[in-house]
Amino acid sequence: MTDAAGESVAVPLAVPAPGQRALWARRLLSDRNVVVGTAMLLVVVLAAVFAGVISTHNPTRLDPERRLQPPSARNYFGTDEFGRDVWSLVVHGGRVSLLVGVTTMVLTSLGGIAVGLAAGAGRRMDLVLMRVMDGLMAFPAILLAIALMAARGPGVWNVIVALSVVYTPRTAMLIRSTVLSLREQDYVQAARALGRTEAAIAVRHLLPNCVAPLLVQGTFVFAYAILAEAILGFLGVGVPPYVPSWGNVIASGKNVIREAFWVSLFPGLALTLAGLSLNLLGDGLRDRLDPRLRVR
Amino acid sequence: MTAYLIRRILAIIPVMAVVVTVVFLLIHLIPGDPVGVMLGPDATPAQIAATRAALGLDRPVYEQLLKFYGRVLRGDLGYSYFLDRPVTTALMERAEPTLVLTFSALLVAVVIGVPSGAVAAARVGSVWDRVLMLTALLGVCIPGFWLSLNFIYLFAVRLGWLPAAGYASLFSDPVAAMRYMVLPAVSLGFNQSALIARMSRACMLEALHQDYVRTARAKGLSQWAVAYVHAFRNALVPVVTVIGITMAILIGGAVVTEIVFNIPGLGRLIISAILRRDYPVVQGVVLVTAAAYVLINLAVDVLYAFIDPRIRYD
Numbered sequence: 327m328t329d330a331a332g333e334s335v336a337v338p339l340a341v342p343a344p345g346q347r348a349l350w351a352r353r354l355l356s357d358r359n360v361v362v363g364t365a366m367l368l369v370v371v372l373a374a375v376f377a378g379v380i381s382t383h384n385p386t387r388l389d390p391e392r393r394l395q396p397p398s399a400r401n402y403f404g405t406d407e408f409g410r411d412v413w414s415l416v417v418h419g420g421r422v423s424l425l426v427g428v429t430t431m432v433l434t435s436l437g438g439i440a441v442g443l444a445a446g447a448g449r450r451m452d453l454v455l456m457r458v459m460d461g462l463m464a465f466p467a468i469l470l471a472i473a474l475m476a477a478r479g480p481g482v483w484n485v486i487v488a489l490s491v492v493y494t495p496r497t498a499m500l501i502r503s504t505v506l507s508l509r510e511q512d513y514v515q516a517a518r519a520l521g522r523t524e525a526a527i528a529v530r531h532l533l534p535n536c537v538a539p540l541l542v543q544g545t546f547v548f549a550y551a552i553l554a555e556a557i558l559g560f561l562g563v564g565v566p567p568y569v570p571s572w573g574n575v576i577a578s579g580k581n582v583i584r585e586a587f588w589v590s591l592f593p594g595l596a597l598t599l600a601g602l603s604l605n606l607l608g609d610g611l612r613d614r615l616d617p618r619l620r621v622r
Numbered sequence: 623m624t625a626y627l628i629r630r631i632l633a634i635i636p637v638m639a640v641v642v643t644v645v646f647l648l649i650h651l652i653p654g655d656p657v658g659v660m661l662g663p664d665a666t667p668a669q670i671a672a673t674r675a676a677l678g679l680d681r682p683v684y685e686q687l688l689k690f691y692g693r694v695l696r697g698d699l700g701y702s703y704f705l706d707r708p709v710t711t712a713l714m715e716r717a718e719p720t721l722v723l724t725f726s727a728l729l730v731a732v733v734i735g736v737p738s739g740a741v742a743a744a745r746v747g748s749v750w751d752r753v754l755m756l757t758a759l760l761g762v763c764i765p766g767f768w769l770s771l772n773f774i775y776l777f778a779v780r781l782g783w784l785p786a787a788g789y790a791s792l793f794s795d796p797v798a799a800m801r802y803m804v805l806p807a808v809s810l811g812f813n814q815s816a817l818i819a820r821m822s823r824a825c826m827l828e829a830l831h832q833d834y835v836r837t838a839r840a841k842g843l844s845q846w847a848v849a850y851v852h853a854f855r856n857a858l859v860p861v862v863t864v865i866g867i868t869m870a871i872l873i874g875g876a877v878v879t880e881i882v883f884n885i886p887g888l889g890r891l892i893i894s895a896i897l898r899r900d901y902p903v904v905q906g907v908v909l910v911t912a913a914a915y916v917l918i919n920l921a922v923d924v925l926y927a928f929i930d931p932r933i934r935y936d
Contacts, residue, residue: 461640464919465912466874469892470644473908476896477651553765557878560767561893576768580882587775594768601763 359610366603370596374420383411385418385570394586404588406578412589415570416596422482422571423552423600430489430551431544437494439533439540442501446509447528456502459495467492471554475563482565485558489551500543504536538615545611549604556597572597623927630923634916641916645909646690649901650683660899673703677902699909700902704895709906712891719789719887723810723879724872726803730811731818731868736861738815739822743857744849746827754819761816766875770809770882777805787884806883810875814868821864822857829853859930866922870915 354360373380382402389409397404403412445455462470474488508514508531517527558564559573560580567574572593579590649656657674658665665673674680677700678689693700699709742754778786784805790798829835830853838848877889884890888907895903 457636458640460637461644464637464641464916465644465908466870466877466915468874469877469908469911472877472892472896473645473648473904474651476892476901476904477648478653549763556765557767561878561881563893563896576771580771583771583775584779587772587779590768590771594765594771597768598760598764601765602759605759605763 354611354614357610357614359606360614361610363603363606363608363610366599367607370420370600370603371424373417374424377414377417377421381411381414381417383414385410385414386568394582394589396586397588403592404586406575406586406589407582408578412575412592415575416572416593418570419572419575419593420596420600422565422569423555423597426482426486426489426555427548427552427600427604429486430493431548433486433490434493434497434547435540435544437490438497438501438543439536441494441498442536443505443528443532445498446502446505447524447532452502455498459498462491462495463499465492467550468554468557471558472561472563475558480563480566482569485555485564488558489554492554493547493550497540497543497547500539501536504539505532508532508535542608542612542615545604545608549601549608552597552600552604626927627924630920630927634920637916638913641909641912642691642694643687645905645912646687648905648908649677649679652901656901660901662899694909699906702895702900702903704898704900705903709902712903713888713906713910716886716888716891718791719885720873720876720880720889722792722799722803723806723876723885723887724869726807727810727814727872727876727879728865728869730807731814731872732865734811734815735818736822736858738819739824739861740826740850740854740857742819743823743826743830744845744853751823755823758816758819761812761819764813766809766813767878767882769812770806770879773805773809774882787882789883789885789887802883802885806879806885809882810872810879813875814872818861818864818868822861825857825860826853829857832856859926862929863922863926866918866925869922870918873911873914873918 382400387410389405391409392401392405393407393409395401395405395409401411401413403416406412406415441455441459445452445459465473471485471488471492474491475484478484478488505528514527514531517531522530555564555571556573556576559571560577561573562577564573565571567577575593576590576597579586579588579593582589652659655670657670657677657679661670661673671680678686681689697710699713701707702709702712705712738754738758742751745751774786777784785802788802790802792799826849830849832853835848835853838852839845843852876887877892879885880887880889881893888911892904892907895901895907
């Protein structure tokens, strides 16, 4: 299928019926961005899941005698100022990043669905909810996260909650706008004419059609959350410094950048790889699931 | 235009009301007694009670909120006991470095982003297009604060071309100020240039498919003139919005960049305030930054409506 400009256009895919799942998967897998992004993400996920197996040292064990050793066969990514093995810190740090990314994505999606559906389907709450969302979106995202962390204190769960508060309004706005456009569709009008309640229409007809945009948005939220977690860690207001996380390791590398560039280099590369994989995946999913949003 | 302007200005009132409420609530999100947390374990009950009364925390929450609204409307953001001055004074003292950094980074982002996007679109599908868009993708994914560290290592530590960290005022020593600002501005601006490049490319591609471009080609104009004279000017209109959004994002990014480069701006102010538990300063920085964000968005909308009259009549 081609558009006026002669470029290929994916067929819009809303929600796959059970029989269409194979076709849905085939279409997604025909996108180079989806395949490359998924493969890169798998590398990051597998490294984090099997961190206990592939790490060569205990990431929290201090070894002052071997501080700031350059990369070698013994320490693949060198050691930091406390003699900790950077390779082991990076693979274990991936666990924190992925935990924060996935949980924030799930909480943001649930919060976004609840607020977006309530605003889009129930007109009475729309005005109030959307003004609150506008207000929350008026803060620069990272600054609001910093402020929330300042109030609640360091901790993985606090990071997750702070980032979920920051990113939920964007998802809620997306769900609301999707719901508003769906409300006018004939099949929704027909369901209403048949006497279905607004709640039933929201759950049976509106929500399933929000899955595609939610999936795309969720991928980008995942990427933002991983980056934001690293920034909070780097600033010293994220997960506590003794927990191995990419942001914490980059922060410790900052202090020794003159003598040991490798301490910040490798966790930064891991962060970039994770961000790149999710952005490729998000771009690919958007192109396949919602071609209207594609940046040509 | 006046009606649009009034409508748009009125729309920021509820947004700012939510912003002020959220900033007010920050202090109530502190686990336990916020005054005890602020003063530390050595504070006596009398000191805690006095500070609680001074901050108005002994009043009901709704009363505290109304008082907070009143103070904000009068431009009073509280008093920092740690800095021994009003929060507004502290903010004004630290605003210059943040503003200089934000505008310098914006300049870098626009100078790199807009031409990259335009060239990529004018030569769509070419090697130039692929290289520029791959760079833009990497620009989106590379963490800015990590890029800053690598720049410091390469250009300051290894090559010794630029200072690794620090700040000089543009008004007292412009040459030193520019030398100090190059690395922070480039590392902060590079990320955003990627977004601007992708948007510019999309807008330029759309403009290149318009009828007036076909007419220009039919008149026998060169590809260069068609792309960069006719299409480029029109493609820039939506890019103005992205540049505005970029400016707002840069304010948040500046916080992190200031920490890396040891720039004494609002970013360093808020981080040191967090470590000191100086909550009035934290609230002040967040409030002022959010207000700046809202005002920039307002300015962008007005500018966009001025450039493209169709917006005013929607």
